[in-house]
Amino acid sequence: MAEEETEEKKKGGKGLIIALLVVVILLLVGVAVLAVMLLTGGDKSANANGANAEMHGSAEHGDEADANNKAKTYSPKYKQFEPPAPESPPSYFTMDKFVVNFNGDGQAKFLAVDLKFMSYYSQLVGDGGDMEYLRPILKNDIERLLRNQHYNDLIKPDGPDALRAEILKVTRSVLEKHNIYPDLIEDVYMTRFVMQ
Structure with missing residues (x-):
């Protein structure tokens, strides 16, 4: 047992x-x-039929699959724009010329900069786009940034590029405060940069 x-x-x-x-x-x-x-x-972008739902694309650059897709995916808390066509060229928003007194460190007194902001969303940067309404705020904030620059920092090899990055950061901050997705501005270009 x-x-x-x-x-x-x-x-x-x-x-x-x-x-x-x-x-x-x-x-x-x-x-x-x-x-x-x-x-x-x-x-998440596939619907019940397996087809792709409308999207405001990927924010990644360099992916071969998304190389031609300039659209971005972003939160609905931001203003929504029509996505650009995959082959659409970039659009530019030109700011008024900036000429400011700055910290010339005894070498220069004036800093002159011309700026163009690049985006694939023409409703944002094109004629009559939303950036036009933000022009006075952008002008004020960018001028403040330029006045606080130092000659010794700007003459370094990466000085102008560091300034471009700061200008882009200030611009994106203004956009975000006004419920516009900041990364819709891809880049900013200085078409003139003179210290004298």
């Missing part, structure tokens, strides 16, 4: 081990499925 009880306990133990193995395998499969979904982004 004692032998039968030990044999039943062994069988019950094997059943428990098998049940635990099944649970562990199911957990591993679940984790693998979750990992795949996270890595692929869950393909």
Whole structure:
């Protein structure tokens, strides 16, 4: 009788081990499925028919698949613009010429800069675009930034590029304050940069 009880306990133990193995395998499969979904982004842009839903594109540059797609995906809390056509050229917003007194460090007194902002969203930077309404704010904030520059910083090899990055940051900040997605402005270009 004692032998039968030990044999039943062994069988019950094997059943428990098998049940635990099944649970562990199911957990591993679940984790693998979750990992795949996270890595692929869950393909949120596909609708029930499997077709791609309208999107305001990828913000990545350099992906060959998205090389021609200039549209960006962004939160609905920002003003929504029609996405640009995949082959559309960039549009530019030209600011008035900036001539300011700046910290010339005894070498210069004036800094003159001409700026063009580039975007693929012509509704933002084109004639009558939203940046036109923000022109006075942009002019004020960029002039303040230019007045605080130092000659010794600007004559460094990367000085003008650092200034461009700061101007872009200020511009994007103004856009964000006015509920416009800041990364719709791709870049800013200095068509004139003179210190004298």
